[in-house]
Amino acid sequence: MTPRRVVVTGLGAITPLAHDAPGTWQAMLDGQSGLGWFTQFDPDDFGLEARAAGEVKDFDAAAVLGPKAARRTDRVAQFAFVAAREALADAGLLADGGDDGSGALDTRQVPATRAGTYIGTGLGGILTFVAEEAKLRDKGARRVSAFLLPMVLADAVPGSVAIELGLRGPNMAHLSACASGANAIGEAREAIVRGVADVMLAGGAEAALTPTVIAGFQNMGALSKWQGDPRLASRPFDLERDGFVAGEGAGVLVLEERGHAMARGARIYAELAGYGTTADAVHVTAPAEDGEGILEAMRVALDEAEATPGDLDYINAHGTSTQLNDVVETRAVHRLLGGRAHDVPLSSCKSMIGHLLGAGGAVEAVVTSRVVETGEIPPTINLHTPDPECDLDYVPHVARRPSGGVQLAMSNSLGFGGHNVALVFRAA
Numbered sequence: 185m186t187p188r189r190v191v192v193t194g195l196g197a198i199t200p201l202a203h204d205a206p207g208t209w210q211a212m213l214d215g216q217s218g219l220g221w222f223t224q225f226d227p228d229d230f231g232l233e234a235r236a237a238g239e240v241k242d243f244d245a246a247a248v249l250g251p252k253a254a255r256r257t258d259r260v261a262q263f264a265f266v267a268a269r270e271a272l273a274d275a276g277l278l279a280d281g282g283d284d285g286s287g288a289l290d291t292r293q294v295p296a297t298r299a300g301t302y303i304g305t306g307l308g309g310i311l312t313f314v315a316e317e318a319k320l321r322d323k324g325a326r327r328v329s330a331f332l333l334p335m336v337l338a339d340a341v342p343g344s345v346a347i348e349l350g351l352r353g354p355n356m357a358h359l360s361a362c363a364s365g366a367n368a369i370g371e372a373r374e375a376i377v378r379g380v381a382d383v384m385l386a387g388g389a390e391a392a393l394t395p396t397v398i399a400g401f402q403n404m405g406a407l408s409k410w411q412g413d414p415r416l417a418s419r420p421f422d423l424e425r426d427g428f429v430a431g432e433g434a435g436v437l438v439l440e441e442r443g444h445a446m447a448r449g450a451r452i453y454a455e456l457a458g459y460g461t462t463a464d465a466v467h468v469t470a471p472a473e474d475g476e477g478i479l480e481a482m483r484v485a486l487d488e489a490e491a492t493p494g495d496l497d498y499i500n501a502h503g504t505s506t507q508l509n510d511v512v513e514t515r516a517v518h519r520l521l522g523g524r525a526h527d528v529p530l531s532s533c534k535s536m537i538g539h540l541l542g543a544g545g546a547v548e549a550v551v552t553s554r555v556v557e558t559g560e561i562p563p564t565i566n567l568h569t570p571d572p573e574c575d576l577d578y579v580p581h582v583a584r585r586p587s588g589g590v591q592l593a594m595s596n597s598l599g600f601g602g603h604n605v606a607l608v609f610r611a612a
Contacts, residue, residue: 189455191445199435201218263391268349272438293448294382307390338357353380370461409427427507435547469600478512514576526577559589
């Protein structure tokens with residue numbers, strides 16, 4: 185039998201740059217920063233040195249979901265729904281729901297049982313957990329919400345999306361720390377290849393900007409303590425980088441079996457041609473210093489795409505702005521590409537939006553899909569002082585359009601626990 189091929193037909197995002205995918209994409213091409221100071225709490229109240237954050241600004245959940253639903257869903261699920269609904273509409277698979285502007289899966293185009301939802305998250309509904317624990321401590325058990333568990337559990341993120349949009353196919357949350365969204369996308373591809381679904385909403389969401397989480401990241405030495413202009417705090421591959429900037433948001437792709445997409449005349453952004461996932465099995469937080477884990481994931485993804493390292497035109501780097509990660513990823517790319525290492529551009533979205541944790545790889549997959557479609561590469565901003573150990577072409581400051589376009593691109597994601605993911609996108 186001919187293997188089932190998987191294409192991207194819809195994109196959705198909510199990020200520190202914009203509440204939708206087109207706005208996020210354009211802001212990245214323009215090299216804008218979505219970073220600012222924490223506004224959800226005051227770091228001084230908790231003795232925190234980390235001050236810069238990638239917050240989603242001016243988000244009104246009640247306006248999106250209605251007041252009742254907004255009270256019963258955590259911010260992470262709200263982000264997931266915004267991105268998922270946008271992606272489904274972008275794919276032309278959202279039926280008109282009536283005067284309120286809502287809608288669900290258009291079952292005239294795909295049966296509900298053939299459409300599923302895989303959305304990853306690193307920390308799930310932790311904002312709700314923190315708030316309800318404070319109620320328990322201050323006001324007693326009877327004041328804890330009866331909706332606590334449905335709001336906190338990680339699987340409530342794809343579950344709530346499926347309920348709102350009427351998706352009855354495979355449904356689960358993937359948890360692999362900062363690789364969660366990328367793993368969800370890769371596994372959704374595998375579900376379509378296996379034949380258990382024709383359409384999958386896949387991606388990641390995160391809303392975990394709590395003082396406790398920030399303190400934990402800060403105390404392990406992972407966060408930037410930059411005190412200047414917050415837009416300059418995330419500096420991937422720069423010699424003066426001092427840690428990542430925590431962010432929030434969501435990214436969702438509509439993945440579709442290629443024949444199904446073509447039969448209904450869908451717009452195709454790119455083909456998701458390969459997926460590789462591995463484990464370092466070295467350390468719970470630090471990546472393997474030789475880059476062997478992410479190197480193997482990249483090799484597996486290229487093999488699955490029936491491509492070679494020589495075919496790559498662009499890499500969307502994990503690029504966190506931490507001392508160790510940026511060097512390790514650079515080493516892995518050198519080993520993968522050999523003599524071509526300096527000829528293949530790679531850039532980091534995190535320079536503009538910070539690290540969206542479990543949503544990071546998903547938003548970066550949205551961006552990589554647009555890179556392949558348009559041939560335009562967003563830059564790595566804030567790269568002013570070259571690090572001798574990070575010596576590749578990181579597309580500093582200004583977006584680029586290679587003369588031959590981008591026919592094959594890869595997006596890398598790494599996560600605590602030694603998780604590594606590579607996704608390969610090919611021009612449609």
